[in-house]
Amino acid sequence: MEYRPLIFITNDDGINAPGLRALVDVARELGDVIVVAPDTPQSGQGHAITLRDPLRLKKVDIFEGLDAYECSGTPVDCVKLGKHILLHQREADLCVSGINHGSNASLNIIYSGTMSAAMEASLEGINSIGFSLLDYEWDADFEPCKTHIRELMAYVLENGMENCKLLNVNIPAVPATVLKGFKICRQAEARWIERYVEGEDPRGQKYYWLTGDFVNQDEGDDTDVWALENNYISVVPSGHDLTRYNAISALKKLEAEVEV
Amino acid sequence: MEYRPLIFITNDDGINAPGLRALVDVARELGDVIVVAPDTPQSGQGHAITLRDPLRLKKVDIFEGLDAYECSGTPVDCVKLGKHILLHQREADLCVSGINHGSNASLNIIYSGTMSAAMEASLEGINSIGFSLLDYEWDADFEPCKTHIRELMAYVLENGMENCKLLNVNIPAVPATVLKGFKICRQAEARWIERYVEGEDPRGQKYYWLTGDFVNQDEGDDTDVWALENNYISVVPSGHDLTRYNAISALKKLEAEVEV
Numbered sequence: 001m002e003y004r005p006l007i008f009i010t011n012d013d014g015i016n017a018p019g020l021r022a023l024v025d026v027a028r029e030l031g032d033v034i035v036v037a038p039d040t041p042q043s044g045q046g047h048a049i050t051l052r053d054p055l056r057l058k059k060v061d062i063f064e065g066l067d068a069y070e071c072s073g074t075p076v077d078c079v080k081l082g083k084h085i086l087l088h089q090r091e092a093d094l095c096v097s098g099i100n101h102g103s104n105a106s107l108n109i110i111y112s113g114t115m116s117a118a119m120e121a122s123l124e125g126i127n128s129i130g131f132s133l134l135d136y137e138w139d140a141d142f143e144p145c146k147t148h149i150r151e152l153m154a155y156v157l158e159n160g161m162e163n164c165k166l167l168n169v170n171i172p173a174v175p176a177t178v179l180k181g182f183k184i185c186r187q188a189e190a191r192w193i194e195r196y197v198e199g200e201d202p203r204g205q206k207y208y209w210l211t212g213d214f215v216n217q218d219e220g221d222d223t224d225v226w227a228l229e230n231n232y233i234s235v236v237p238s239g240h241d242l243t244r245y246n247a248i249s250a251l252k253k254l255e256a257e258v259e260v
Numbered sequence: 261m262e263y264r265p266l267i268f269i270t271n272d273d274g275i276n277a278p279g280l281r282a283l284v285d286v287a288r289e290l291g292d293v294i295v296v297a298p299d300t301p302q303s304g305q306g307h308a309i310t311l312r313d314p315l316r317l318k319k320v321d322i323f324e325g326l327d328a329y330e331c332s333g334t335p336v337d338c339v340k341l342g343k344h345i346l347l348h349q350r351e352a353d354l355c356v357s358g359i360n361h362g363s364n365a366s367l368n369i370i371y372s373g374t375m376s377a378a379m380e381a382s383l384e385g386i387n388s389i390g391f392s393l394l395d396y397e398w399d400a401d402f403e404p405c406k407t408h409i410r411e412l413m414a415y416v417l418e419n420g421m422e423n424c425k426l427l428n429v430n431i432p433a434v435p436a437t438v439l440k441g442f443k444i445c446r447q448a449e450a451r452w453i454e455r456y457v458e459g460e461d462p463r464g465q466k467y468y469w470l471t472g473d474f475v476n477q478d479e480g481d482d483t484d485v486w487a488l489e490n491n492y493i494s495v496v497p498s499g500h501d502l503t504r505y506n507a508i509s510a511l512k513k514l515e516a517e518v519e520v
Contacts, residue, residue, distance in 0.1 A: 046307030046336075047370045054459070054467030076306075081468060084456050107383070110307045110500055119502075123367070123451060151518045164507035179520050184511045186503040191383060196344050199314070207314030208341060233520065237507035240370055242379075243446040247424035247497035251444045258411045260439050260493065 005031035005093035005157050008121065010078045012042040012100065012113025015060060015070040019099035022142035023131065024063050026150045027096060030157060034092075035068035036082040038075060038113075045113040047120070048074045057081055075117035083124055094157055095121035098131035099142055099149070105132075105170045105224040105234055106188040106216070115168055119240055122165035127156055129166075134228060135173040145171045148233055152182070164237040170224060171233050183232035188223035190216040265291035265353035265417050268381065270338045272302040272360065272373025275320060275330040279359035282402035283391065284323050286410045287356060290417060294352075295328035296342040298335060298373075305373035307380070308334045317341055335377035343384055354417055355381035358391035359402055359409070365392075365430045365484040365494055366448040366476070375428055379500055382425035387416055389426075394488060395433040405431045408493055412442070424497040430484060431493050443492035448483035450476040 007027045011020045015037040027033045039058070056072040069086065071078045079095070097118040104112040118130035129152065133145055148171060161167065168187070172179065194212030201207055216225045224234035267287045271280045275297040287293045299318070316332040329346065331338045339355070357378040364372040378390035389412065393405055408431060421427065428447070432439065454472030461467055476485045484494035 041312065044309045044311040046305075046309070046376065048306045048308040048334075049304045049371055049470065051304040051470060052301065054461065054469045055456075056465065056467060074308075077470075080454060080470065081456065084454060085458075085468060107500060109502055110379070111309055116306065119370070148518075148520050151520070152514075155514060155518045162507060162510035164504045164511070166504075168502075176520070181520050182515050182518050184508050184515060186505065186508065187501050189501075194340060194344060196315075196341065198345075201314070205316065207316060208345060209314045210309065210311060210337075210340065235511065235514070236502075237504040237511055238502040239504040240367060240502070241447050241449075242369055242428075242496075242498040242500070242502070244424045244426075244497040244499040245446065247422060248444050248446065250422035251424070251495065251497055254412075254415060254495070255442050255444060258408075258415045258442050260408050260411070260436070260441050 006090060007031045007033050008082055008092035008095045009033060009035045010075055010097050010117045011037050012045060012075045012117065014038050014041045017101065018139065019101050019133065019142055022146055023096055023099050024066065026146050026153065028066065029150065030153055033066050034082065034086060035063060035066060036071055036078040036086065038078060039070040039072055042075050042113045044111050045074045046111050047076055047116040049076050050074060055081060057085060075113035076120045079117050079120040092126050094153065095126045095128040096131065096153065100132035101138065101140055102136040103132055103134050103170055104130060104168060105228055106190040109168055109187065109238065119166055123240060127161050127165055129156065130168055132170045133173055134170060144176050164239065166238045168236040168238050169233065170228055172228050172231055174231055178231050180231050182235055183227040185224040185227050185234045185236050186222055187236050188216055188225035189218040190214060190225055266350060267291045267293050268342055268352035268355040269293060269295045270335055270357050270377045271297050272305060272335045272377065274298050274301045277361065278398065279361050279402055282406055283356055283359050284326065286406050286413065288326065289410065290413055293326050294346060295323060295326060296331055296338040296346065298338060299330040299332055302335050302373045304371050305334045306371050307336055307376040309336050310334060315341060317345060335373035336380045339377050339380040352386050354413065355386045355388040356391065356413065360392035361398060361400055362396040363392055363394045363430055364390060364428060365488055366450040369428055369447065369498065379426055383500060387421050387425055389416065390428050392430045393433055394430060404436050424499065426498045428496040428498050429493060430488055432488050432491055434491055438491050440491050442495055443487040445484040445487050445494045445496050446482055447496050448476055448485035449478040450474060450485055
């Protein structure tokens with residue numbers, strides 16, 4: 001019998017998100033699938049884990065014929081619980097996270113629950129891909145991007161990844177005829193220009209609510225933001241090492257100059 | 261009149277944490293200080309931000325003569341609110357986060373609210389330092405490390421940072437006589453070996469609670485874990501670019517081989 005790879009699926013928009021359903025549709029064609037996703041939307045949760053509270057897992061019957069669970073924690077909690085409680089006898093061959101409703105390009109990787117979940121699986125040695133479609137709407141049309149996601153997943157299942165365990169994949173929300181292909185990129189140096197909406201709640205307490213605009217400050221043509229603006233699917237090989245290697249030698253003099 | 265630098269202070273253990281008080285003690289000797297810290301402990305919150313709920317800020321009178329606020333959100337929320345609501349007319353010269361109760365060396369930077377808060381300030385262009393003492397106890401003795409923190413803060417206020425805006429500083433909990441000095445390092449490649457404690461709550465619902473051990477798998481003598489084990493204060497210049505540059509060329513062939 002042909003080997004069926006095991007594909008672990010999670011997201012940050014929650015177990016009922018249409019983007020998750022689209023990813024499940026694709027993955028079940030390629031292998032055995034297990035889904036563990038948050039029971040509530042968890043956008044912006046970054047690499048948060050639940051330490052002070054117990055976690056719950058509940059089996060749900062929303063994907064016909066598939067093992068699926070909702071979890072009371074963050075996207076990273078979903079991956080940890082999936083590994084230790086549900087998959088302890090078998091290792092996943094691939095983890096896919098998403099499809100996120102909205103971009104996780106550039107700096108957004110830091111804040112993204114979708115990407116943090118994929119990173120968590122990569123820390124466990126599992127090849128992992130986070131997928132995002134550049135459409136923030138809940139009823140975004142995920143149909144056109146499913147083909148590209150299937151192609152990339154099949155490629156990684158077949159060829160693995162070199163020097164890397166994590167891909168940050170963002171897909172422009174443009175017609176298939178306009179799409180130019182996949183582009184391997186670096187993370188753009190962009191930022192959020194933010195502000196807070198201020199108001200008073202019904203009990204007269206002042207509140208602040210975050211809003212903002214994403215601004216690219218990186219003029220390189222080798223970045224994910226450039227690729228997306230030019231109708232490519234951006235693929236950023238990513239990791240978890242935050243060391244700024246080019247600062248190490250510059251800072252070495254501090255060792256002699258700051259006394260203990 | 262001599263220029264007094266403005267030092268922004270936050271943490272993830274909460275506004276009442278002894279580690280925060282120790283950092284405030286040091287900072288107020290070096291400049292003007294503003295404190296914005298979470299109103300509840302936020303360990304393990306990583307780079308989480310609050311998107312779905314409004315945030316509250318409350319002025320608190322717990323540090324004599326200082327402006328201090330507790331915030332209902334995450335450590336990163338504290339930095340954003342501090343910048344946009346409290347400091348909008350003045351830029352901080354330095355952000356310090358901590359002193360964390362326990363290590364943020366190696367991979368822990370990813371999960372750490374302390375380090376994520378400092379990273380958030382660095383994204384805004386502010387030189388930022390996260391401090392951690394390798395003692396998880398609430399009543400840890402922060403007195404001995406205050407001298408070293410003061411020295412490093414004074415150095416950075418005087419000299420700035422080169423090629424970097426963020427330092428991850430971990431301090432061994434050893435007597436001053438044993439301490440060898442500061443060491444500029446890279447982030448060690450270590451991991452957590454985790455498991456879940458399983459139980460039933462008083463209502464008969466099954467729960468899972470995370471626990472685990474930190475295991476260093478990196479044999480290099482240039483890592484933060486090595487430095488700490490050898491009684492150095494580890495200083496890792498850090499950033500927010502997760503790109504794995506050495507994987508880009510290896511993956512380039514994917515552009516031709518995966519069709520859209």
